Amino acid sequence: MKKVIYPGMFDPVTYGHIDIVKRARELFDEVVITVAKNPAKTCLFSIEERIEMIKESITGLDRVYVDAYNGLVVDHAKAIGAVGIIRGLRAISDFDYEFQMALMNRKLAENITTIFLMPHEKYTYLNSTIVRNLAEFGGDVKCFVPEFVAKKLKEKFPDEHKK
Numbered sequence: 001m002k003k004v005i006y007p008g009m010f011d012p013v014t015y016g017h018i019d020i021v022k023r024a025r026e027l028f029d030e031v032v033i034t035v036a037k038n039p040a041k042t043c044l045f046s047i048e049e050r051i052e053m054i055k056e057s058i059t060g061l062d063r064v065y066v067d068a069y070n071g072l073v074v075d076h077a078k079a080i081g082a083v084g085i086i087r088g089l090r091a092i093s094d095f096d097y098e099f100q101m102a103l104m105n106r107k108l109a110e111n112i113t114t115i116f117l118m119p120h121e122k123y124t125y126l127n128s129t130i131v132r133n134l135a136e137f138g139g140d141v142k143c144f145v146p147e148f149v150a151k152k153l154k155e156k157f158p159d160e161h162k163k
Helices: 016-027 047-057 073-079 092-108 128-136 147-156
Strands: 003-008 032-036 064-069 084-088 111-118
Touching: 003 016, 003 073, 016 084, 016 128, 032 047, 032 073, 047 064, 047 147, 064 073, 073 084, 073 092, 084 092, 092 111, 128 147
Parallel strands: 003 032, 003 084, 032 064, 084 111
Antiparallel strands: none
């Protein structure tokens, strides 16, 4: 059974993330969505909230799991027996950073392969930061995130906090 991890901040999870998960699931037996803890980044949602939103968003997808990890992604991949690390590429600008990370991960664990997947073109401009910013200023995010996630964003940015 070939297992891969799909690490990220998922703050919040978007339809672009879900598209990558579905593509990875078509290629591999099991996908573990790994919510990363990155002390260099400040998140809107807690780890627990992000896990809850992802689980709600992937209901019905078999052999797709969610967990969290604090440390090097490649170490987590090794620990759970994953053969690869899924990374989404939206644009050329993503490639430079992701390529460097893939080479470093290969140096740390040459038996774990980084797999780059592109989302559907309708999600190539979409990222969590754009969704958070849109929600903060009262924009409608329902076409970018599942309904459950849109509700959670509305809770974080109620109408009286519109700028």
